Amino acid sequence: MVRGLSAQLTVLKLGGSVITDKEKPLTPNLAAIERLAKEISRANVSPLVLVHGGGSFGHPVAEQYGLSEGYKDSSQIMGFSITHQVMTKLNKLIVGSLINHNIPAVEVQPSSCVVTKAGRIQSMEDRPLRKMFEMGFVPVLYGDVVFDSENGFAILSGDQLVSSLAMNLDARRIVVGVDVNGLYTGDPKTDSLARLIRHITLEELKNLEPLIEGSKVTDVTGGMLGKMFELKPAVEHGIQTIIVNAAEPNRVYKALKGEKVVGTVIER
Amino acid sequence: MVRGLSAQLTVLKLGGSVITDKEKPLTPNLAAIERLAKEISRANVSPLVLVHGGGSFGHPVAEQYGLSEGYKDSSQIMGFSITHQVMTKLNKLIVGSLINHNIPAVEVQPSSCVVTKAGRIQSMEDRPLRKMFEMGFVPVLYGDVVFDSENGFAILSGDQLVSSLAMNLDARRIVVGVDVNGLYTGDPKTDSLARLIRHITLEELKNLEPLIEGSKVTDVTGGMLGKMFELKPAVEHGIQTIIVNAAEPNRVYKALKGEKVVGTVIER
Numbered sequence: 009m010v011r012g013l014s015a016q017l018t019v020l021k022l023g024g025s026v027i028t029d030k031e032k033p034l035t036p037n038l039a040a041i042e043r044l045a046k047e048i049s050r051a052n053v054s055p056l057v058l059v060h061g062g063g064s065f066g067h068p069v070a071e072q073y074g075l076s077e078g079y080k081d082s083s084q085i086m087g088f089s090i091t092h093q094v095m096t097k098l099n100k101l102i103v104g105s106l107i108n109h110n111i112p113a114v115e116v117q118p119s120s121c122v123v124t125k126a127g128r129i130q131s132m133e134d135r136p137l138r139k140m141f142e143m144g145f146v147p148v149l150y151g152d153v154v155f156d157s158e159n160g161f162a163i164l165s166g167d168q169l170v171s172s173l174a175m176n177l178d179a180r181r182i183v184v185g186v187d188v189n190g191l192y193t194g195d196p197k198t199d200s201l202a203r204l205i206r207h208i209t210l211e212e213l214k215n216l217e218p219l220i221e222g223s224k225v226t227d228v229t230g231g232m233l234g235k236m237f238e239l240k241p242a243v244e245h246g247i248q249t250i251i252v253n254a255a256e257p258n259r260v261y262k263a264l265k266g267e268k269v270v271g272t273v274i275e276r
Numbered sequence: 277m278v279r280g281l282s283a284q285l286t287v288l289k290l291g292g293s294v295i296t297d298k299e300k301p302l303t304p305n306l307a308a309i310e311r312l313a314k315e316i317s318r319a320n321v322s323p324l325v326l327v328h329g330g331g332s333f334g335h336p337v338a339e340q341y342g343l344s345e346g347y348k349d350s351s352q353i354m355g356f357s358i359t360h361q362v363m364t365k366l367n368k369l370i371v372g373s374l375i376n377h378n379i380p381a382v383e384v385q386p387s388s389c390v391v392t393k394a395g396r397i398q399s400m401e402d403r404p405l406r407k408m409f410e411m412g413f414v415p416v417l418y419g420d421v422v423f424d425s426e427n428g429f430a431i432l433s434g435d436q437l438v439s440s441l442a443m444n445l446d447a448r449r450i451v452v453g454v455d456v457n458g459l460y461t462g463d464p465k466t467d468s469l470a471r472l473i474r475h476i477t478l479e480e481l482k483n484l485e486p487l488i489e490g491s492k493v494t495d496v497t498g499g500m501l502g503k504m505f506e507l508k509p510a511v512e513h514g515i516q517t518i519i520v521n522a523a524e525p526n527r528v529y530k531a532l533k534g535e536k537v538v539g540t541v542i543e544r
Binding site: 092110121140 | 353368372381382383384385399401405407408413423
C-alpha cells in the first residue's frame with residue numbers, strides 16, 4: 009500500500025523568495041502564501057508532500073551567526089535556537105493558511121528527525137511522514153538548522169530535503185516553485201538575451217551549467233545551480249521534475265495538475 | 277560522554293493547567309510562562325529537557341474531534357491538523373520566552389519522531405534530541421497528536437513522554453510542575469482533611485492510590501492518578517521524581533536546584 013501511494017506522490021517545493029519578502033527580514037509574503045494555499049487546495053493532488061524554504065526568515069539569522077560553517081563556538085548556540093524558532097514561525101503561517109483552505113497540513117520538523125553528516129542527510133526517521141501521507145495528510149517540511157554528526161550542526165536546505173524525500177519515498181514528480189520562470193541560459197533580470205529552457209535532459213544540463221551559473225536566484229543555499237545540484241540525483245532516479253514561477257498565479261496549480269505550463273521540465 | 281551527561285539530566289514537565297488558562301480555550305497564561313522561563317534561567321540546570329502539556333490549547337480541540345479514540349473517520353483528519361497546529365502555537369510561546377531569557381531552547385516535535393502503538397510509545401528517533409542536550413541546548417517537547425501503528429493516531433500525553441524520555445536517556449531527576457502542591461490524600465480543593473504527602477515510596481503509593489483518585493487535576497490525559505501511572509515506571513527505574521506546584525513562584529526553581537521545597541518526592 010505504501011509503495012502504491014508513493015508511486016503517485018508529488019513533492020512540492022515553495023521557494024523562500026516567493027513566500028517571504030526577500031528584502032525585509034522576517035517578513036512573510038502573506039498574499040503569495042494565501043494564493044498558493046488556494047492553488048494547492050484547488051489542484052487537490054494526493055498524496056502530496058510540501059517543503060518550503062526560509063527566505064527572509066531563516067537565512068539572515070543563520071548568516072548572522074555563521075551557522076552554515078557548523079559549530080565553531082558557543083556564541084552560535086543561541087543563533088541556532090533563534091533560526092529554528094523563526095523558521096517555525098514561517099511554517100506556522102503556511103500550515104495555518106493551508107488548514108484555512110481545508111488542507112489537512114501537518115508540520116514536520118526536520119531538526120527533530122534528520123541528522124546530517126558534513127551537511128548531507130545521513131539519516132531521517134520518516135515513519136511518521138509516511139503514515140501522514142498514507143492517511144491523507146499533507147506533511148509540510150522546511151529548510152532548517154539540523155544536528156550534524158561531524159560539524160555539530162548544519163543548514164539543511166529545502167532543496168536537499170525535496171530531493172532526498174522524493175527519492176526515499178519513490179515519488180512520481182517534483183514541482184519546484186521559484187521566483188523566475190525556470191532555468192535560463194543566463195540571468196533574465198540583467199541579460200536580455202537569456203532565454204528560458206523549456207525542457208532539458210541531464211546530459212544537456214551538463215553542457216549548460218556554465219550558462220545557468222549566471223542565473224541568480226537569491227538564496228544563501230546556492231542559487232539555481234545549487235538547486236540543480238540537489239535535484240539532479242532525483243531526476244537521475246527517474247523522478248520528473250519541473251521548475252515553475254510560483255510568484256505567477258496558476259503556475260503551481262497547473263504544474264501540480266500536470267497541465268501545460270511555462271517552466272522548465274528536467275528529465276533523465 | 278553521552279552517558280556521563282545523561283546521568284546528570286533533569287527532565288522538567290510543565291503542566292498545561294499552569295501555562296494556559298484552563299477555562300478559556302487557546303488562552304496562554306503568559307505571566308506564568310514568563311515567570312517559569314525566568315526560574316528555569318535562574319536555576320541554570322544543565323542538561324535539561326523540558327516537556328509541556330496542552331492545557332486549553334490541545335485538549336479542547338482533541339476532544340472536539342474525538343482524537344483520543346484513534347482514527348474513526350475522515351472528519352477527524354482536519355482535527356488532527358488543527359490540534360497539532362495549536363500545540364505548536366503554545367510551544368512557540370514557551371520556546372520564545374525561554375530564548376528571551378537566554379536559554380537556547382529548541383522545539384522537538386513529537387509527531388515527527390515518535391510512533392505509538394495503541395497509544396504507547398513504540399519508537400522514538402532520539403538522536404537529534406541527544407545531540408541537542410549534549411551541545412547545551414534545551415529541547416522542548418510537548419503533548420501532541422501522533423501517528424499510531426494500530427489506531428491511526430493517538431494522543432501522546434506530556435507525562436508519557438516525560439517518563440519515556442527520562443528512562444531512555446537515563447535521567448537523574450524528573451520535576452513535575454502541576455497546579456496543586458503535590459500528591460494529596462484527597463482533593464485539597466473540596467476536602468479540608470486532604471493532606472499533602474511529602475514523601476512516598478512506590479510501595480506506599482500502591483496503598484494510597486484509592487485516596488489519590490479523589491485528587492483532581494483537570495487534564496483529559498488522566499488527572500493525578502494518570503500522572504502517577506505514567507511516572508511509576510521511571511521511579512521504578514531509579515529516577516527521583518518530585519511533584520511541585522508550578523503555579524507558585526520559586527517552587528520549580530527550588531526543585532530544579534534540588535533545594536528543599538513544598539511538594540511530593542516519589543522514590544523507589
